[in-house]
Amino acid sequence: ARITLRQLLDHAAENDYGVPAFNINNMEQALAIMDAANQVDAPVIIQASRGARSYANDVMLKHMMDAVTEIYPHIPVCVHLDHGNEAATCMTAIQAGFTSVMMDGSLKADGKTPGDWNYNVGVTKTVTDMAHLGGISVEGELGVLGSLETGMGDKEDGHGAEGKLSHDQLLTNPDEAVKFVQETKVDALAIAMGTSHGAYKFTRKPDGDILAMNVIEEIHRKLPNTHLVMHGSSSVPQDLQDIINAYGGKMKPTWGVPVAEIQRGIKNGVRKINIDTDNRMAMTGQIRKVLKDNPEEFDPRKYLKPAMEAMTKLCKQRLQEFNTAGQA
Numbered sequence: 001a002r003i004t005l006r007q008l009l010d011h012a013a014e015n016d017y018g019v020p021a022f023n024i025n026n027m028e029q030a031l032a033i034m035d036a037a038n039q040v041d042a043p044v045i046i047q048a049s050r051g052a053r054s055y056a057n058d059v060m061l062k063h064m065m066d067a068v069t070e071i072y073p074h075i076p077v078c079v080h081l082d083h084g085n086e087a088a089t090c091m092t093a094i095q096a097g098f099t100s101v102m103m104d105g106s107l108k109a110d111g112k113t114p115g116d117w118n119y120n121v122g123v124t125k126t127v128t129d130m131a132h133l134g135g136i137s138v139e140g141e142l143g144v145l146g147s148l149e150t151g152m153g154d155k156e157d158g159h160g161a162e163g164k165l166s167h168d169q170l171l172t173n174p175d176e177a178v179k180f181v182q183e184t185k186v187d188a189l190a191i192a193m194g195t196s197h198g199a200y201k202f203t204r205k206p207d208g209d210i211l212a213m214n215v216i217e218e219i220h221r222k223l224p225n226t227h228l229v230m231h232g233s234s235s236v237p238q239d240l241q242d243i244i245n246a247y248g249g250k251m252k253p254t255w256g257v258p259v260a261e262i263q264r265g266i267k268n269g270v271r272k273i274n275i276d277t278d279n280r281m282a283m284t285g286q287i288r289k290v291l292k293d294n295p296e297e298f299d300p301r302k303y304l305k306p307a308m309e310a311m312t313k314l315c316k317q318r319l320q321e322f323n324t325a326g327q328a
């Protein structure tokens with residue numbers, strides 16, 4: 001069944017678990033996530049970015065969501081818009097059947113300029129006012145994603161803040177978080193504490209200097225009833241880097257967010273954990289391997305099937321690690 005983010009995260013808070021939000025762009029990713037959720041009896045969040053919507057088409061996404069809920073009627077699924085950049089994007093997602101939207105006012109609609117307080121509160125409140133009338137949930141974001149090591153926003157994959165950012169911008173201020181939630185009435189709050197999108201988050205195993213989990217603890221103390229969201233939460237596992245590089249890929253050495261840090265977050269109010277890069281890597285590693293090992297092969301199913309299986313494995317692992325398993 002399709003459920004809202006509010007319904008799902010309220011249940012997660014009552015039962016002390018976190019829910020991974022996996023990005024999809026195509027049928028294979030949707031099926032892989034649902035296969036994993038079904039195997040471990042977990043609810044799940046499937047999210048689509050603006051890029052996914054233009055890649056797959058809203059009509060295709062809508063019917064894919066209908067299809068997976070028909071195939072797995074017993075699995076609660078929240079269908080969420082990832083990083084909506086303006087009110088209109090959120091409204092068209094709702095029209096396309098999403099049960100939850102993110103209005104990311106931490107950046108202006110251009111996706112590069114940090115949004116100031118009045119802009120962020122204003123645009124987020126516009127969306128919550130409208131979405132809540134229709135029973136749709138809203139995630140907002142306060143603080144800009146980017147690296148505490150370099151001060152750079154996550155421009156690497158084509159979106160994120162441009163140029164150098166201060167620690168004030170890169171770390172969500174706990175007192176402002178309280179005010180932001182009061183004024184906007186968001187159902188979930190994404191916070192910034194040193195993670196960024198993509199594979200290149202940290203140049204070393206992160207410690208508290210570059211991954212500020214203490215900020216989450218402080219926000220949770222001040223906002224014990226608000227569901228917190230961690231973006232940029234791929235762990236970028238070494239074994240997936242190795243597979244990609246062993247079969248012709250060229251990924252530079254890098255570190256992601258250790259699962260243990262996410263588990264610490266879950267003990268401190270983190271309920272939604274966004275993961276895209278790990279699944280991209282899982283699929284790409286298998287596609288590279290099949291094509292390298294079988295250069296005579298040209299049937300897409302021959303490489304997409306192992307790619308889906310690798311993604312299912314990753315999703316299952318996270319559902320178990322975040323204690324989502326068994327909660328459906």
Ligand code: G3H
Pocket residue numbers: 023049050051052082083157159197198276277
């Ligand atoms: O926001 C980051 C997600 O990984 C989605 O990425 O905008 O390339 O689809 P995307």
Ligand code: 13P
Pocket residue numbers: 023082083196197198199230231232233234235274275276277278
């Ligand atoms: P990753 O790039 O770490 O997977 O983050 C995904 C994300 O935050 C989507 O909103």
Ligand code: ZN
Pocket residue numbers: 083197231232274
């Ligand atoms: Zn994100």
